Amino acid sequence: MNITEVNIKLIKNDESKLKAVATLTIDDCFAIHDIKIIKNNDELFIAMPSKKMPSGEYKDVVHPLNTETRTMLQNLILERYAQVLSEATDT
Numbered sequence: 001m002n003i004t005e006v007n008i009k010l011i012k013n014d015e016s017k018l019k020a021v022a023t024l025t026i027d028d029c030f031a032i033h034d035i036k037i038i039k040n041n042d043e044l045f046i047a048m049p050s051k052k053m054p055s056g057e058y059k060d061v062v063h064p065l066n067t068e069t070r071t072m073l074q075n076l077i078l079e080r081y082a083q084v085l086s087e088a089t090d091t
Helices: 067-090
Strands: 003-010 018-026 030-040 043-047 050-052 058-060
Touching: 003 067, 018 067, 030 067, 043 067
Parallel strands: none
Antiparallel strands: 003 018, 018 030, 030 043, 050 058
16 A cells, blocks of 8 residues: 555644544545544644544544554545645745
8 A cells, every 4th residue: 555645635723623624535546535633732733534423422433454554544634634734834
């Protein structure tokens, strides 16, 4: 699996735990939209796209199948988020 692009859209609401939304492109042919970057207790993490079920709980629409893949995706997304955030504060 080759991650060919990571796009970040910053959320401009200092009050919100949601800091950005990412789109991930795999092998230039498959995109995953709406990966949330959330800050909770000074820790950043990603939340995969999900939908609300009739029961009220949320279920991931797509997700990594193992810890290694989740860690790799999270690291790539959070590194790109840091770059975009730095570029935004430089301007």
